[in-house]
Amino acid sequence: MFITLLKKDLLLELRSKEIIISMLTFGVTVILTFAFSFNVSPDIMSTFAPGLFWIMILFISVLGLQRSFAYEKEFDAYSLMLTSPVDRGFIFLSKWMSGTLFLIITECAVALPFVLFLQLNIDVDLIQLFGVIVLGDLGIMVGGSLVSGLAMRAKMSAVLLPILMFPIVSPVLIAAVKSTVGLLNHDPFVDWQLWIRIMGSFTVIFALIGYTLYDHISEE
């Protein structure tokens, strides 16, 4: 059932490409504003870069979540989905997974302009960096998908989502920035492994809470 739901999200996106295109364009726009706002030497910029990167990710994840849940509101598709014999927890898991996947794809595309426009010099093991980023994405999206489920059908959903989501995912933001800094500074893993554990714990705890709560919050 989970696979079917995930396929549905991915197929919709494959046909329209709405979510990824809007996330990508918005990401590049954010990079542009960063470049204009901080006109500093590349050395100083590189100390800010991890923070700026994760701020950008947080912003584009809100955009992606809003698009992804807006689909469900059109033609009241969500109510129809609830009438089907689906475990509601799986709806949450599929939204979380598809959201993370879209975010990762967007990041791969947005990473080049980020490094290029901010004149950064990245010299790290890219696989490790990718691992940290994926873990951060999972954490941001698990909190985001959970909050989207609550805010989706509110009158002010566009406003409510970031207001609720940013404070809730703040531990992930701190941990993601800290571990990215640790990696870029070539600090030994023991110095920043705590942050990996915090992101992991957050993801596991919120995945369990989300899976359990979705059953209760998505009743008609």
Next chain:
Amino acid sequence: MSFFSHTKNQIWLGLVSMLMMVDLYLILFVTPIHPDQQWAQRIFYFHVPSAWTGFLAYFLVMIGGILFLWKKDQKWDNFGLASAEIGTLFTSLVLVTGPIWAKPIWGQAWTWEPRLTTTLILFLIFVGYFMLRAYGGHPERVSRYAAALGIIAFADVPIIFISVKFWLPEFQSHPQVEMNKQAPEYLYPFLFSLFVFTMIYLLMLRYRMHILNLKNKALSE
């Protein structure tokens, strides 16, 4: 029927008012002046009990949320909302009294101290909670969403606290008053203040739940 027309509630109100007066008297006239922090230390008799009450209230929002989702009884929704309102009131007091104390003692009004930061984040989540309550749409659905948010918010507290604590570890070295290591003349009025604030919370909770019940009755008629 008004809340205070019940004899039981009148006794409650009288008792809590009297305890509050005694508490103020103890804080202002009985407790000795702290040698290091002078008068600034006295805000602790307000600041810490406010924080305790705020967190207790938010914890009970979570309990109310769990019970509401489980039992589907409107009573628990009222309980959660009332507790969230009072919790936010006391959390606001914490965020006001914290900087007042920190200015003379730490030299700056705001620091990213883990407890203060966790309180601020929780406060922000609950501002969102009231927005969700106000703009969430269908009332029955909003109750469920609010219950879920109450659970999420409190489940987040330990993770927020740990991440903020290790985010800026240098803040741990700031001098803080450890109340449980203080002499009895500081400790007992402090414990009394904790007790009084808890009583105030319970009275406010009863009062607020009474009003919410009346409101629901009026709406359903």
